[in-house]
Amino acid sequence: xxxxxxxxxxxxxxxxxxxxxxxxxxNTAFDYFxxxxxxxxxxxxxxxxxxxxxxxxxxxxxxISFNKSAKQFSLxxxxxxxxxxxxxxxxxxxxxxxxxIFGSGTRLxxxx
Amino acid sequence: xxxxxxxxxxxxxxxxxxxxxxxxxxxxxxYMSWYRQDPGMGLRLIHYSVGAGITDxxxxxxxxxxxxxxxxxxxxxxxxxxxxxxxxxxxxSTYSPGxxxxxTFGSGTRLxxx
Numbered sequence: 001x002x003x004x005x006x007x008x009x010x011x012x013x014x015x016x017x018x019x020x021x022x023x024x025x026x027n028t029a030f031d032y033f034x035x036x037x038x039x040x041x042x043x044x045x046x047x048x049x050x051x052x053x054x055x056x057x058x059x060x061x062x063x064i065s066f067n068k069s070a071k072q073f074s075l076x077x078x079x080x081x082x083x084x085x086x087x088x089x090x091x092x093x094x095x096x097x098x099x100x101i102f103g104s105g106t107r108l109x110x111x112x
Numbered sequence: 113x114x115x116x117x118x119x120x121x122x123x124x125x126x127x128x129x130x131x132x133x134x135x136x137x138x139x140x141x142x143y144m145s146w147y148r149q150d151p152g153m154g155l156r157l158i159h160y161s162v163g164a165g166i167t168d169x170x171x172x173x174x175x176x177x178x179x180x181x182x183x184x185x186x187x188x189x190x191x192x193x194x195x196x197x198x199x200x201x202x203x204x205s206t207y208s209p210g211x212x213x214x215x216t217f218g219s220g221t222r223l224x225x226x
Contacts, residue, residue: 006154009152034214036214041219042219042220043116043202043204043217043218043220044155044215044217046214046215046216049214089154089155099145099157099160099170100145100157100215101157102147102154102155102156103154104152104153104154105154
């Protein structure tokens with residue numbers, strides 16, 4: 001019940017295309033859903049986050065779509081650029097809990 | 113403002129050896145955690161701390177010990193290294209994980225146990 005399932009494991013998108021990464025969770029007590037971006041040799045960095053009281057959050061080219069009834073959320077990267085090539089992790093946490101549960105990661109490659 | 117500093121960046125250990133991975137943050141964050149990253153398995157929580165003197169186990173705590181004597185430091189100890197502990201280790205900190213601050217991660221320690 002603590003798992004966050006992420007797909008796909010890897011993704012190749014042409015420059016200018018839309019990259020979509022999906023995550024699903026079981027525990028309805030989760031109330032904070034961040035996405036992290038990780039470049040090779042670096043630690044993950046917070047990219048964007050959403051709470052379940054909204055269905056969508058947009059920051060620049062990055063959008064989170066959230067479907068509370070389906071217990072699913074996804075990251076959309078519009079106009080994907082080679083600089084977006086990285087590993088992306090979805091995650092979930094609950095209330096004041098000091099733990100964040102991460103998905104297994106998606107390695108995104110943007111072809112020029 | 114250095115953020116989260118991890119040392120060393122690389123380490124090779126022989127099976128059975130012990131060592132301590134260091135983690136320090138200068139952001140006055142109360143919450144600190146240790147994760148290991150393995151291919152295809154994402155980030156798995158080893159141990160975490162909600163403040164000085166308070167620690168708890170995560171998903172994969174076996175073979176690791178932690179302590180939190182100060183707000184700034186959160187070292188991870190490998191008691192008797194095993195090849196299964198070959199991984200990349202990340203330390204992370206935050207004001208509060210349930211709020212909109214997110215975690216700040218260190219740059220990682222790549223550990224190989226032979």
